[in-house]
Amino acid sequence: MIKYIGLYHFTISEPRYALVDGFSAETQCFLRDKTRSSEMLFMVLWLKGVKFTVTTVDMRKKPAELKDLAPGTNPPFLLYNGTLKTDFIKIEEFLEQTLAPPRYPHLSPLNKESFDVGADIFAKFSAFIKNNPNNTFHEKNLLREFKRLDDYLNSPLPEEIDHNSRENITVSKRKFLDGDRLTLADCNLLPKLHVIRVAAKKYCNFDIPAEFTGVWRYLQNAYEREEFKQTCPADIEIEKAYFTVANQRK
Incomplete structure (x- = not known):
């Protein structure tokens, strides 16, 4: 690491x-x-x-x-x-x-929504960890963003739907935001989710709800990739970074 x-x-x-x-x-x-x-x-x-x-x-x-x-x-x-x-x-x-083809791969996602879906989640987390733990307003806002992300991850992308097939795909099985390959959208969102998972658990006793199956599938697939796993800061580093902020909650 x-x-x-x-x-x-x-x-x-x-x-x-x-x-x-x-x-x-x-x-x-x-x-x-x-x-x-x-x-x-x-x-x-x-x-x-x-x-x-x-x-x-x-x-x-x-x-x-x-x-x-x-x-x-x-x-x-x-x-x-x-x-x-x-x-x-x-x-x-x-x-x-x-750093473009043919020597290097493009990392831009095919779907604009893959960039947009997690745009507000870190701001909601920041408000949540800074404010009164007895005030559920900010927690609800954070959960709303997680629900939005979960819905997107569980909804099949256009590329997953074969209109010539009799099989009706209702739940996506893709690994990442824009398919089965990591893109710039994942590079932007995954570090934020990692920080949220660690800091919110440590200082707010908040776990990403198990019902958000799409989010957990996404995180589990990400932690299996060396590109993500080996660039994550250690949990203790995240906890130290948020120690002062969390202890100023009123």
């Missing part, structure tokens, strides 16, 4: 897709430790099959390239051939466009 220490500094050299006027360009991606963004980008790079190096950096002794790079801006940010990108979505889009 990868332990998050200090600041992660990726250096990705790709001769085929990082050429500018015949010169090899270097891509550098800086990530803050113990964040979902670092896990998300680890997953993206792993799924792309990119060979990359990870160097831990002590933020108290910043390397020269960090001192003048994006002053006042917190990671993640990406430097590509002198061009700086500081928005996580832009970084993700860059990796998808630059």
Whole structure:
């Protein structure tokens, strides 16, 4: 398991897709430790099959390239051939466009709903863990988002329905959001679900209800994949990260 220490500094050299006027360009991606963004980008790079190096950096002794790079801006940010990108979505889009076929697989989902379905779940969790445990309002909001996700995971995608078959598929058996392969949608949602599962159980005694069979099928399939399992922070790291927030609940 990868332990998050200090600041992660990726250096990705790709001769085929990082050429500018015949010169090899270097891509550098800086990530803050113990964040979902670092896990998300680890997953993206792993799924792309990119060979990359990870160097831990002590933020108290910043390397020269960090001192003048994006002053006042917190990671993640990406430097590509002198061009700086500081928005996580832009970084993700860059990796998808630059690390492209035929050498690298596309990771974009086929269905837009696969990206949209879990968009609000982490915000609902954040409100839940910060507020009065005796107030059920925020828990109900979180459960509503889980129900929405569960409904989507259990509903067959258009690609699962064979209109020439007599078999009527009413419940999806797919492994992930957009089918049986991990996509960018999973890279965005799975780290959030992992944090929710660990932190909500530790500080709110909240378990994802067993009735949400689609969500549990999704998580179980994800934990069987090295790309997810090996990039998850340890439970204790998540618990430490939410200790102060959880103990300020009123």
